[in-house]
Each structure stands twice: as structure tokens, then as C-alpha cells.
Amino acid sequence: MASNNTASNSRHYDTIILGAGISGLACASRLWQHPRLRIKPNSVLVLEARDRIGGRIGSVQVDGSRLDTGANWIHGVGTAEAPNPLLKVLPHQRYRELAGTVVFRAPVKEGGLTGVDDDEWVQVDGSDASSPSAGGQSGSSESLVIPSAAAAPLQAVLWGLIGSLHEAAEEASPAEAQQTTMLQAIAKSEVFRDAFCELPAELHATLSGLPQFIENMEAAPLAAQSAEHELGRAGFGLLEFAIEDFDGDQVFLRDGYTAVVDEVATDLIKAGIVELGEEVRRISWDAGPIAITASSGVYTADRVVCTLPLGVLQHHAGVDTSGSHPAALFTPALPQKKAEAIASLGAGTLDKIFLVYSHAWWTEEPYLSIYKQGIVGRPDTTDNRDHHGKPPPYTSSDAPDAFLGFTDELPGIAIQADGTSEPGLRILSVINLHALTGFPVLSTFVSCSNATYIESLSNEQAGAIVHRSLTAWLGREPPKPDAVHVTRWAQDEYSRGSYSHMITGLSETRHREEFQTPVVSGKGGELRFAGEHTSRNHFATVHGALLSGWREADAIVATQERRD
Known part of the structure; x- marks a missing residue:
């Protein structure tokens, strides 16, 4: 169980990551492993709306049986030359094909x-x-x-x-x-x-x-x-x-994917840099720094990595047909290319x-x-x-x-x-x-x-x-x-579906790649995106989410090193 951050009363951070699914945790873990960031106060924070980590990876106990409600598979273990990165993360090596x-x-x-x-x-x-x-x-x-x-x-x-x-x-x-x-x-x-x-x-x-x-x-x-x-x-x-x-x-x-989640999050939990029960309600990305309105108030950050699922992004952009009119998540509205990318991909259950x-x-x-x-x-x-x-x-x-x-x-x-x-x-x-x-x-x-x-x-x-x-x-x-x-992933307000797909005549590869370009405000704030839907070749997979988190963390570190 993650614990709330009590190390500082300040609500300003160098990097805030939205979502403690595998992409958000991977990003935070990669950043936290960097020697400079680890000793720097208020360098990284993860905000998670649920009362648990894992996002679309989870399990429940029913009558003494563990039920893995989300992801269960590794889609391609890879080869000796190009192994799936999940294999290095797995705390146990208990997996096999259906026999x-x-x-x-x-x-x-x-x-x-x-x-x-x-x-x-x-x-x-x-x-x-x-x-x-x-x-x-x-x-x-x-x-x-x-x-x-x-x-x-x-x-x-x-x-x-x-x-x-x-x-x-x-x-x-x-x-x-x-x-x-x-x-x-x-x-x-x-x-x-x-x-x-x-x-x-x-x-x-x-x-x-x-x-x-x-x-x-x-x-x-x-x-x-x-x-x-x-x-x-x-x-x-x-x-x-x-x-x-x-x-x-x-x-x-x-053994399910929750062991993978726990493995990635271990150091983050110990450091107390994951805030649970913090639902993000607004991201004011044109401010300097970026302002995030959450359940308990406002946080600010020099950069934000948004790992919210595609279904959630579409819901707040009015793409779905639920009939509701949720408040806009991004203020001001995202640039046209980002909005097009969100609207053009499919989110299935x-x-x-x-x-x-x-x-x-x-x-x-x-x-x-x-x-x-x-x-x-x-x-x-x-x-x-x-x-x-x-x-x-x-x-x-x-x-x-x-x-x-x-x-x-x-x-x-x-x-x-x-x-x-x-x-x-x-x-x-x-x-x-x-x-x-x-x-x-x-x-x-x-x-x-x-x-x-x-x-x-x-x-x-x-x-x-x-x-x-x-x-x-x-x-x-x-x-x-x-x-x-x-399971009810479509009804889950923090998922609104399971994973993304390509819609005929609408989705293009460039829509996924568009998420890999950060949004930079005139005041220096930097908004980045991660998650399986942002992966060109590995979408709809856990390893795609993992790699996307690492991708954004590496980009942040590279940018910091150039500035230093």
C-alpha cells in the first residue's frame, strides 16, 4: 500500500506524474533512480485517484481465490537478442503458454x-x-x-x-x-x-x-x-x-501482474512519493509552473507527465457518447494536434x-x-x-x-x-x-x-x-x-475502457506518435504524455505502458542534463 507524502509541506515539485498505473510508476521509478533527483527534495511526485496503485492492473480476493481483474498476459516474451523488458522486472518466472x-x-x-x-x-x-x-x-x-x-x-x-x-x-x-x-x-x-x-x-x-x-x-x-x-x-x-x-x-x-507493479513501485512507496486518493480535476498547463487541481487542493510542477488512460482523456474531451458533460480536464484546451490524437484512437473494453x-x-x-x-x-x-x-x-x-x-x-x-x-x-x-x-x-x-x-x-x-x-x-x-x-472497466471512472485500438479510416500511427511530443507553454511549463496509447509499436500491452514511462523519464533526464 502506498503512503501519502509527508516529507514536505510544499506542493511544488520538479515533476508530477498523473496516474500510478504501470506507465506512471515506470516513469517515476526511472526518475527516482537518477542520482541527482534522488537526493533533491520535492523532485518527483505521483498523484493517483484510486486507493491503490496499478491502474488497469489489479486483483481481488473472492472466496479465497485471487482473481486478476486486469492484465494477465505477456504478448511476446521476445528473443535473446531483443527480450521483452517485462522479463527483467518479473520477480518470479512463473509463466507459460496455454497448453x-x-x-x-x-x-x-x-x-x-x-x-x-x-x-x-x-x-x-x-x-x-x-x-x-x-x-x-x-x-x-x-x-x-x-x-x-x-x-x-x-x-x-x-x-x-x-x-x-x-x-x-x-x-x-x-x-x-x-x-x-x-x-x-x-x-x-x-x-x-x-x-x-x-x-x-x-x-x-x-x-x-x-x-x-x-x-x-x-x-x-x-x-x-x-x-x-x-x-x-x-x-x-x-x-x-x-x-x-x-x-x-x-x-x-x-502469479498475476500485481507482483510486477509492486516490484516497480517498491522504492517509490518507501520514499513516500505516491499520493493516493488524489483525483486530478484540472490541469492548467499554460501556467508557469503548471498548476494541477486535485482532490485536496492545488499542486504545481515545472513539468507534468500525464499517464491517464485514453478512455479518461476522451471522456473529458467529450469524445465518448455517455451523454454527460464532464468539466474540461485541460485548461486551456490542448493544441489541435493533441486533441486530434485523443479523438482519433479507439478505446475498447x-x-x-x-x-x-x-x-x-x-x-x-x-x-x-x-x-x-x-x-x-x-x-x-x-x-x-x-x-x-x-x-x-x-x-x-x-x-x-x-x-x-x-x-x-x-x-x-x-x-x-x-x-x-x-x-x-x-x-x-x-x-x-x-x-x-x-x-x-x-x-x-x-x-x-x-x-x-x-x-x-x-x-x-x-x-x-x-x-x-x-x-x-x-x-x-x-x-x-x-x-x-x-470486472467493469467501461464503468470505471478512472479507466473508462481497457486499452486502445486503431479505428478504420480514422486512426493513424501519427496519432500515437503525437503524444510523444511534449506541450510547452510560453512560461516554460512542460506537459508530457505516457501510457500504452502513446506507443507506436506496443500499444494495448503492459510492456508498451512500461516502455512509454521509461521513454518520458529518459527524455526528462536528458533535458535536465543539457540544461545543467
């Missing part, structure tokens, strides 16, 4: 959504769910598990499609990529089109819904029906993949529905026998690496790390062989946290408009949707969870 997935086929259904009563859980007498369920999906004695022999090529199509989209983005000109929607790029992908000829017809409904997985990856809408608000209606663009990010495995942090149980029922009979013949590994995974030691080889008798299936209770998109799209079932990605963290929890991802809809429901209503889906997938009703926890 196995069970894919459930999408049932062919007539009509639209089922219109289920959100309060209703599946009611089945005994263990057999052969009679119709009380929910939106019918219980059945037959599961929807796709045997591994068929699921393996299906999953290979998904990862091959993602690879082909990266290749298409690299080959396209920036202008072409900026004007191409991801939906158009998917429709043109030979990997995706050829799959309809190579896979049996009974898997085509499943295949047509698989690209929705990319929406969850990017927290960005493929089409209008997935968009959270008007700004995203064009869908996100191919420019999203025109980046040079770190190579290597995409791995799950088994990825939420989690956690089902917490007393025990991991999916590791036991009769459920294990239902799906064990359907477990399939990633096409490029050769072993079940655990970078804190190697576990026994993965076998089909082990519980998988993930379940992938569909629900008819949330609107989805189906992309056909001819490239046309139509309303369809919604894909649900369920992570087996018991295999990854040891806690008896299933975590389901929902994104974009479905995330904001889920946020409007109670925890129980959201959990019931997942429970009914599991019942339909398995062909029998599993135990009900002891508790349900739903």
Missing part, C-alpha cells in the same frame, strides 16, 4: 437471440441434462465437444488467420492498411477462405464464428454491431497489426466473468470423460513449458487450460466463405485458472458492446449466461458457482 483447449461446435440455430431471463439458472433434476433447460440454451445428453482430430485443424486455421493478418498489414501501405477494416482483411484471407473447402461442412458454423476471437484479443469491434459507441462503428482496422512488437511466446502470468467454485469440478468425472477426447494444443506448441521448471508432458487426460464455445444469448458475427458477414452466435473464451493459478475458477472474456452489456447486469445474471453455456457445451449441467465476480 490445451477444448473447442465446442457452434450449434446451427434458427432465429435470433433466445431472449433468456437473465435471472434464470439452468434447472435440471439430477445430473442428466437431457431435457430442455430453463435457460436460453437447451440441455442435451449429447455434448458439443469437437474431437481433437477435427479441432486441431480448426484451431490451426484460427492461428493461421491471425498470422496472415499480420502479413497482410506488413505488405499493405500505411494508407491502405488505415482504410481496410479487419473484417475486410479476414474475408480476403486465403487461410480463412480455404478452410471452408478443407474442413467438413458440419464445422463451417464454428469456423465462421472463430474470427470473433480477435475482438477479444484487441478489445476492438469487427463490425458495427460489436461497437461500444459511435466512434467505433467502422470497426477496427488492419493498421492494428502493422507493428513491430516483440517476438516469442504469448504467455500467461501465473475487455471484461472478465469469474465463476468461483469450491473445487475444480471440470477436473473430475463425469466431466473429464466428456471433453478429454477433444483437447488440442496450439499448433506451434511443442511442449508445456513452465519457465519455473518443467511439469510432466501434456497428455489428453489433463484438464485443458481453456474452453472455446458459443452462446446464443449475446450477439455475434458469422463470416461466411464468400466474405459476407451476418449476425451469428457469440464466441466465449473460458480460461481454466485452476490449471494456471491453482484457484478453482473459470474466467470468461467478453469484449466491446457485449462487455458493456454484461456490465449492465448483476454478477449473478452474467454468471448465469456462462453457466447455461457450459451446460449446453457439456450436455449436462455442472455445479453452480459459489460466487461470481464481473
Whole structure:
């Protein structure tokens, strides 16, 4: 827990950093490590509106289980020549790729959504769910598990499609990529089109819904029906993949990211230079020094590093469609190029529905026998690496790390062989946290408009949707969870979304790069920006936020050294 600064009664600092997320903490830590700044009084201060550090990295305890509510992944561990910088920060080396997935086929259904009563859980007498369920999906004695022999090529199509989209983005000109929607790029992908000829017809409904997985990856809408608000209606663009990010495995942090946050913040907490509960209400950047109006009064600084999330910046700039009219955050308004950058990028939401149980029922009979013949590994995974030691080889008798299936209770998109799209079932990605963290929890991802809809429901209503889906997938009703926890990042006033993306026809790389140029007032005040949305190649990632904080700290130190 961070402590309030009591070292000085002065409210003037050389540098004030707004936000104690990973970018703000990285910036402050880098500055604090500089020998001159460390011994200089009132050199650095971090203001944080929450009562905790971490920003969009956090965790809660529910029924004895740790639930990581925000970031969970390292998107590319890098190579020996170019390692992801997070690897040097990690206090533990416990991470690995997902080792196995069970894919459930999408049932062919007539009509639209089922219109289920959100309060209703599946009611089945005994263990057999052969009679119709009380929910939106019918219980059945037959599961929807796709045997591994068929699921393996299906999953290979998904990862091959993602690879082909990266290749298409690299080959396209920036202008072409900026004007191409991801939906158009998917429709043109030979990997995706050829799959309809190579896979049996009974898997085509499943295949047509698989690209929705990319929406969850990017927290960005493929089409209008997935968009959270008007700004995203064009869908996100191919420019999203025109980046040079770190190579290597995409791995799950088994101990969560809060350990990373604590590692970065350790010296800052000891020094007492993080102020919690200080909501920033106004930044008067044309003053000399810059004046910051916060919860407890006014602070001043020669320079300010703003790490507030893009969703928060857009909210105060009137970009979102919430209908509210918040007070302007910056006084005077930011220069036109900065305002354009804020308005031109997308801010999307990825939420989690956690089902917490007393025990991991999916590791036991009769459920294990239902799906064990359907477990399939990633096409490029050769072993079940655990970078804190190697576990026994993965076998089909082990519980998988993930379940992938569909629900008819949330609107989805189906992309056909001819490239046309139509309303369809919604894909649900369920992570087996018991295999990854040891806690008896299933975590389901929902994104974009479905995330904001889920946020409007109670925890129980959201959990019931997942429970009914599991019942339909398995062909029998599993135990009900002891508790349900739903993240609500869109409603979080200090986040207003999860991370940024590129909107077709609107977002450009220059908008991210624009944040890297400081705003300098005529009186010498310097306003800088950091955060994942300010990264050219690493946006929407924790390492992107980390690097952006270091970038601004290094620029400040370099400027100071030139002046000295």
C-alpha cells in the first residue's frame, strides 16, 4: 500500500506524474533512480485517484481465490537478442503458454437471440441434462465437444488467420492498411477462405464464428454491431497489426501482474512519493509552473507527465457518447494536434466473468470423460513449458487450460466463405485458472458492446449466461458457482475502457506518435504524455505502458542534463 507524502509541506515539485498505473510508476521509478533527483527534495511526485496503485492492473480476493481483474498476459516474451523488458522486472518466472483447449461446435440455430431471463439458472433434476433447460440454451445428453482430430485443424486455421493478418498489414501501405477494416482483411484471407473447402461442412458454423476471437484479443469491434459507441462503428482496422512488437511466446502470468507493479513501485512507496486518493480535476498547463487541481487542493510542477488512460482523456474531451458533460480536464484546451490524437484512437473494453467454485469440478468425472477426447494444443506448441521448471508432458487426460464455445444469448458475427458477414452466435473464451493459478475458477472474456452489456447486469445474471453455456457445451449441467465476480472497466471512472485500438479510416500511427511530443507553454511549463496509447509499436500491452514511462523519464533526464 502506498503512503501519502509527508516529507514536505510544499506542493511544488520538479515533476508530477498523473496516474500510478504501470506507465506512471515506470516513469517515476526511472526518475527516482537518477542520482541527482534522488537526493533533491520535492523532485518527483505521483498523484493517483484510486486507493491503490496499478491502474488497469489489479486483483481481488473472492472466496479465497485471487482473481486478476486486469492484465494477465505477456504478448511476446521476445528473443535473446531483443527480450521483452517485462522479463527483467518479473520477480518470479512463473509463466507459460496455454497448453490445451477444448473447442465446442457452434450449434446451427434458427432465429435470433433466445431472449433468456437473465435471472434464470439452468434447472435440471439430477445430473442428466437431457431435457430442455430453463435457460436460453437447451440441455442435451449429447455434448458439443469437437474431437481433437477435427479441432486441431480448426484451431490451426484460427492461428493461421491471425498470422496472415499480420502479413497482410506488413505488405499493405500505411494508407491502405488505415482504410481496410479487419473484417475486410479476414474475408480476403486465403487461410480463412480455404478452410471452408478443407474442413467438413458440419464445422463451417464454428469456423465462421472463430474470427470473433480477435475482438477479444484487441478489445476492438469487427463490425458495427460489436461497437461500444459511435466512434467505433467502422470497426477496427488492419493498421492494428502493422507493428513491430516483440517476438516469442504469448504467455500467461501465473502469479498475476500485481507482483510486477509492486516490484516497480517498491522504492517509490518507501520514499513516500505516491499520493493516493488524489483525483486530478484540472490541469492548467499554460501556467508557469503548471498548476494541477486535485482532490485536496492545488499542486504545481515545472513539468507534468500525464499517464491517464485514453478512455479518461476522451471522456473529458467529450469524445465518448455517455451523454454527460464532464468539466474540461485541460485548461486551456490542448493544441489541435493533441486533441486530434485523443479523438482519433479507439478505446475498447475487455471484461472478465469469474465463476468461483469450491473445487475444480471440470477436473473430475463425469466431466473429464466428456471433453478429454477433444483437447488440442496450439499448433506451434511443442511442449508445456513452465519457465519455473518443467511439469510432466501434456497428455489428453489433463484438464485443458481453456474452453472455446458459443452462446446464443449475446450477439455475434458469422463470416461466411464468400466474405459476407451476418449476425451469428457469440464466441466465449473460458480460461481454466485452476490449471494456471491453482484457484478453482473459470474466467470468461467478453469484449466491446457485449462487455458493456454484461456490465449492465448483476454478477449473478452474467454468471448465469456462462453457466447455461457450459451446460449446453457439456450436455449436462455442472455445479453452480459459489460466487461470481464481473470486472467493469467501461464503468470505471478512472479507466473508462481497457486499452486502445486503431479505428478504420480514422486512426493513424501519427496519432500515437503525437503524444510523444511534449506541450510547452510560453512560461516554460512542460506537459508530457505516457501510457500504452502513446506507443507506436506496443500499444494495448503492459510492456508498451512500461516502455512509454521509461521513454518520458529518459527524455526528462536528458533535458535536465543539457540544461545543467
